[in-house]
Amino acid sequence: MSEKTLLLGQTLAFAGDPMTECPQAARHSTHGGVLIENGRIAAVGDGADLRKAHPGARVIDHGQALISAGFVDAHAHYPQTAIIASWGKRLIDWLNTYTFPEESRFGDSGYAADIAGRYLDLILANGTTTVASYCTIHPASVDALFDAAQARGMRIAAGKTCMDRNAPDTLRDTAQSAYDDSKALLEKWHGQGRLSYVITPRFSPTSTPEQLSALGALWAEHPDCLMQTHLSEQLDEIAWVKSLYPQARDYLDTYEAHGLLGPGGLYGHAIHLEPRERARLAETGAALIHCPTSNTFIGSGLFDMAGLTSEGQRIGLATDTGGGSSFSMLRTMAAAYEIAQLRGHALHPAQLWWLATAGSARALRMQDRIGNLAPGMEADLAVIDLASTPAIAQRTARADDLWEALFPTIMMGDDRAIAATYLAGQAVARAKG
Incomplete structure (x- = not known):
């Protein structure tokens, strides 16, 4: 029987193209979860619900960090x-x-x-x-x-x-x-x-x-x-x-x-x-x-x-x-x-x-395999620390929604914002500086 891994944190996925329908195409959960099995995403949803439905899964809790497709x-x-x-x-x-x-x-x-x-x-x-x-x-x-x-x-x-x-x-x-x-x-x-x-x-x-x-x-x-x-x-x-x-x-x-x-x-x-x-x-x-x-x-x-x-x-x-x-x-x-x-x-x-x-x-014509959090997709993920530096943290603390919290990391973030990277569900060791 394959091992299941459940990642907990905020999650961000897309149900459509925000270039034409923005930001309604985005799907954000403040207490989300991503269930991984055999290198693929098996489920995305409420973290507590997924934890209850899969009690045998190994749990990795990323706290308030944002789990995204890599x-x-x-x-x-x-x-x-x-x-x-x-x-x-x-x-x-x-x-x-x-x-x-x-x-x-x-x-x-x-x-x-x-x-x-x-x-x-x-x-x-x-x-x-x-x-x-x-x-x-x-x-x-x-x-x-x-x-x-x-x-x-x-x-x-x-x-x-x-x-x-x-x-x-x-x-x-x-x-x-x-x-x-x-x-x-x-x-x-x-x-x-x-x-x-x-x-x-x-x-x-x-x-x-x-x-x-x-x-x-x-x-x-x-x-x-x-x-x-x-x-x-x-x-x-x-x-x-x-x-x-x-x-x-x-x-x-x-x-x-x-x-x-x-x-x-x-x-x-x-x-x-x-x-x-x-x-x-x-x-x-x-x-x-x-x-x-x-x-x-x-x-x-x-x-x-x-x-x-x-x-x-x-x-x-x-x-x-x-x-x-x-x-x-x-x-x-x-x-x-x-x-x-x-x-x-x-x-x-x-x-x-x-x-x-x-x-x-x-x-790249790979949208059926990578680039989003959805069941069946390959579990290539990036976990983003939305308070990775003092300058970003003080701005994020004032945020009223996800986009205000995320935008400072977009504008000022670097590799310090990457809390974890996963390839096919496996955590990747960070490169040493």
Whole structure:
């Protein structure tokens, strides 16, 4: 007979999409409980009722802490862990100065394994239980991340980054090797345990049309896989794309023309979109991944959350480490709030939390498995201390409802706010500072 575990505390779940029905879509219980069995959520409800109904369950009482689905980071570059918060100018300068030299080191399987383990421990300490990450062109970098995730029991999505031009010799593959390596890695890892392979052209400037076509063909052969890339991050990048692809109608067309637009597509940044691009993205059900700390850090621009949401776009939230300046989805939510404010739109705390959990899970097409507290979902959870620092505690003490209590943690919280992280119902040891 399997052991049952009952977590007690405040609980926050979603019965709908707060981007369109806010905050009514949220379900909060001040004395809630989450029953876990065989790595999945068996029940969510009143803590006392669940305790009475399951007297044999092992009880872990988190007091007044908030039990939530773990955070889902929909766009990151784990190989950039060691260069996070490096001073830079614009995107292209930053890539050439920091990113490419660092990524060149990942042909060394030992180095890749060290960074992969470090990265996953850092995000787990910040309450992130699933990530979609770019690797490098080296198959060893993919193996390292999947090995590390498997050892920790994490659900992650990742893939070999493909580049055959406008990159150093140490980071270039070819159209054929990109296809061959990606296919081999996909066949090795996709669907193994909690792992998903993502077909990963970095972005149009670093891929020839031939490479994009090869990866489009691979995606057509494996449509159950996700595909991730970058789109319309900076204006000078867009101008560069137009010079490289003079026949393209717009940036998105450089992907669309090569079979790289579809419902499993994840398009990072998507700040400076043209009307045709917005219409096609919505029509195909692709996902736009908002990377707010990265957008401010590299000076990319202000994501149109209100406008894109009103169009019915599928939107996820992401740290974009290391272009993003934090491993924390709390800091990412705060930056998303600030960017929306600059565009004249105030995101509600329920909307921010949804974007970092259920919204990102939906972007990754994993909403049936992660991102929410509901029976049958995988028990990947974050437990949030709503009084983790003196500054947060004194503000929370004045709160009249959950949202006033939660918002100070969104705006000022960090890894100290993560009281516990669970993967498939098992508590994860916190990374040492």
